Amino acid sequence: MPTPDKQLSAEQSRQIADTIREEIARRRISRQSLAELAKLSLSTLEKVLGGRRPFTLATTVRLEQALGVSLRKTPDAPAPAAPVNGDIAPDGLGAYSRRAVAWIEGAYVTIRPSFGDKDAIFAYRTEIVWSDAASSLVFHEGERQDALYTQFGEVAVPNQSGHIYLVTNRNGQHRLITVARVAISGEMYGIITTLLAGRGSMLTPIAAPIAYVPIKMVANPSFGRISSDNVNYALYSERLRRTIDEPFAMFLPG
Known part of the structure; x- marks a missing residue:
């Protein structure tokens, strides 16, 4: 059976949401644009940013790829998955x-x-x-x-x-x-x-x-x-x- 997508802790979710809001404000982009880039629904993005739903590992990875930044910065957070090609582009x-x-x-x-x-x-x-x-x-x-x-x-x-x-x-x-x-x-x-x-x-x-x-x-x-x-x-x-x-x-x- 497939492994369920891991949910991050409440503290990790809060820190990730804070970082994303800062990036949105700094880059002057809309939440809709970020949702499209990360291939997420706007509803999902709004819920995780508003604290109504915890971040999952899959959602976090998609947002990291869209923003080009690491969002998991707490010591107990899972390390980002290593790129397939390391420091070599596709x-x-x-x-x-x-x-x-x-x-x-x-x-x-x-x-x-x-x-x-x-x-x-x-x-x-x-x-x-x-x-x-x-x-x-x-x-x-x-x-x-x-x-x-x-x-x-x-x-x-x-x-x-x-x-x-x-x-x-x-x-x-x-x-x-x-x-x-x-x-x-x-x-x-x-x-x-x-x-x-x-x-x-x-x-x-x-x-x-x-x-x-x-x-x-x-x-x-x-x-x-x-x-x-x-x-x-x-x-x-x-x-x-x-x-x-x-x-x-x-x-x-x-």
Whole structure:
């Protein structure tokens, strides 16, 4: 007979719930988004966060994989299951080692054109970290003005192309960012392909240049919709132009 999913203690459940609430607040994401990423029902997530149901080991592991953090921190908590490949990413992400991609980890100011204002720039924060639970690099976005569209996902680094891929897959719906990294500065430039939300439920495929600038290179980063009167507008515009001028990405004329 199958072994029942182990329930964590009340104290462990409380600590895990506190950690998850902190992560939700820090990343400015909705509970619905987290539930989708962890492949849980919103009802289940609400009950465990509200203390109406204890966390189980399976639910905790799913949330750890979604957030890319360890949630079981008490001394008597069961240790997280060791990744199948240790510090080696799955073949589907490029089979890279943790040491080989440490230089990608960090926080970035992410810059792309505004989809709603042709004269403005859209900027937000992206963090790339190693996830022991996923045995790979993962990314998550924050400081997005449109918090409902905050993205999380896996990072592929195949040897063949020399490019880095930030992949979101939510129930089969994909968003893909393909970038090349400048070795000295750590900036990354490339292209984003995603869906533009229109009226009602209309979604339209859209592609645009995108740039990742290490946050330490921007003295006072600005986030949200950046207009021409913003102190960082010139800097952000120059980075976007570089994406096309180098070129790190090419857009064929229509």
